[in-house]
Amino acid sequence: MSQAVRKMQYAVRGQIVMMADKLQAQGKDIIFTNIGNPQAVGQRPITYFRQVLALTDLGDYGLDHPEVNTMFPVDVVERARKIREILGDSGTGAYTGSQGALGFRKDVAEFLEKRDGxxxxxxxxxxxxxxxxAIESVLTTIMSTELDGVMVPIPQYPLYSALIAKLTGTQVDYYLDEENNWAASKQTLEEELKKSILDGVDVKALVIINPGNPTGQVSNRQELEVICKFCSDNGIVLLADEVYQRNVYAPDKEFLSAKKVALETSGCEHLQLISFHSTSKGLIGECGRRGGYMELHNIDGYVQSQLFKLASCSLCSTVSGQIMTSLMVNPPQPGDDSYELFQKEENGIFEGLKRRSKAVVEGLNKVDGINCNPAEGAMYVFPKVELSKKAIAYAEEQDMTPDTLYCMSLLEETGICVVPGSGFGQKEGRYGFRTTFLPPDEQMIPAIELFASHHRDFSAKFAD
Ligand SMILES: Cc1ncc(COP(=O)(O)O)c(C=O)c1O
Structure with a gap:
């Protein structure tokens, strides 16, 4: 079998989660904070989206029902009709074109124009x-030999390391600075590039995740300019993972797309950029729908045609994901029948995330031996945990990383399922974990005290 597949690791659904599933099957209550899967931990779907999706799927019992206008808000019916026009007679059960239906891609383009100007x-x-x-297609297209490199922020979302391992390319780590709110410095980027050139690695692409997973930072214009210039100057394709663009909680921060910054920074006119977005995150959380898109900017026409060929091999992305993407980028507007309810539901989700992001960071920072940067955005915090020499030595004896030992103990003692920091990459000697703040207040707020009491017990058990 493929040794590359054997080598792949994806900690978000790794060892700790498997144990959590086992304990749950044995009847233990588990609080799953290991994955950004909002509706799996109680977030309710937004009514408008589900109404439109249902109507587009149902014929005689939906859009063609004589009473449809009395059963659904007017704007829902109109939107479902528009979607039917876009998909044509074949409807939601047929393949679309490989790149996705043109009408939905037009919605995305309009959204991007409005967002970025x-x-x-x-x-x-x-x-x-x-x-x-989309990320997999791009990495597949970009890398051709073992010496083709992709620069990845550390800590990173482990899809990147997993795919690079699967595609047998070279991962070039660039460390984010925890003391400087997880920013990437120009010096680090240049040093890592220099080292990889000396190792014979040809760096093809660089990944940024903004807002950050697992780190929760929201990059400012200056930080993005540094990245754009670095990529532009060195002929590196910038891959901008912007799936958390709606998840910004810090009052003094706003999401700026890499494309906007590149287009407004002199010297970056020719930057090759691919940006990614998703219906899984934001205030939508329709992870199972599998919707999303990528936008190519300044990408060579031949490369684009190869990406198209690759997309053709998979026929098309899911049609309900395509519809969901169109709804995400073009939601109800003021004056529409559904607008008020839509706003209320979205605000409720946003305020809940914002409240818990603050509460979790504050709660963890009160614990002696835990240190946590603010969650300015995204859905995660990534605290640093002080571990004793005894705990580290014991973990080594057990053939696990020290933070895996810690997270396993947290799971067994409290039922909280998190992901060890080592699964995302971190500086040598740093230990920690990633937790979401997605579960509702009634679960998440008491969990903060459980994190604290577990840390005290764990530290006492392994005191040097
Ligand atoms: C940073 C980041 N990028 C991409 C993804 C992929 O999500 P999806 O494929 O559901 O859009 C995730 C999922 O957690 C993520 O955190």
Whole structure:
């Protein structure tokens, strides 16, 4: 079998989660904070999205029902009709074109133009199965030999390391600075590039995740300019993972897309950029729908045609994901029948995330031996945990990383399932974990005290 597949690791669903599933099957209550899967931990779907999705799927019992206008809000019915026009007679059960239906890609392009104030073209948009499939297609297309490198932020979302391992390319780590709110410095980027050149590695692409997973930072214009310039100057394709663009909680921060910054930074006119977005995150959380897109900017026409060929081999992304993407980028507007309820539901989700992001960081920072940067955005915190020499030595004896020992103990003692920091990459000698703040207040707020009491007990048990 493929040794590359054997080598792949994906900690978000790794050893700790498998144990959590086992304990749950034995009847233990588990609080799953290991994965950004909002609806799996109680987030309710937004009504408007589900109404439109249902109507587009149902014929005689839905859009063609004589009473449809009395059963659904007017704007829902209109939107479902528009979607039917886009898909044509074949409807939601047929393959679309490989890149996704043109009408939905037009919606995405309009959204991007409004968001960034710069032109966007449906021809440069590829609809995808979540962001994951788009990221995989791009990495597959970019890497051709073992010495083709991709620069990845550390800590990173482990899809990147997993795919690079699967594609047998070279992962070039660039460390984010925890003391500087997880920013990437120009010096680090340049040093890592220099080292990889000396090792014979040809760096093809660089990944940024903004807002950050697992780190929760929201990059400012200056930080993005540094990245854009670095990539532009060195002929490196920038891969901007922007799936958390709606998840910004820090009052003094706003999401800025890499494309906007590149287009407004002199010297970056020719930056090759691919940006990713998804219906799984934001305030939507429709992870199972598998919707998303990528936008190509300044990508060579031949490379684009190869990406198209690759997309053709998978026929098309899921049609309900394509519809969901169109709804995400073009939601109800003021004056529409559904607007008030839509706003209320979205605000409720946003305020809950914002409240818990603050509560979790504050609660963890009160614990002696835990240190946590603010969660300015995304859905995660990534605290640093002080571990004793005794705990580290014991973990080594057990053939696990020290933070795996810690997270396993947290799971067994409290039922909280998190992911060890080592699964995302971190500086040598740093230990920690990633937790989401997705579960509802009634679960998450008491969990903060459980994190604290577990840390005290664990530290006492392994005191040097
Ligand atoms: C940073 C980041 N990128 C991409 C993804 C992929 O998500 P999806 O394929 O559901 O869009 C995730 C999922 O957690 C993520 O955190």
């Amino acid at each position: 710069h032109p966007a073209y449906p021809g440069n948009i590829f609809l995808s199965n979540g962001a994951s499939s």
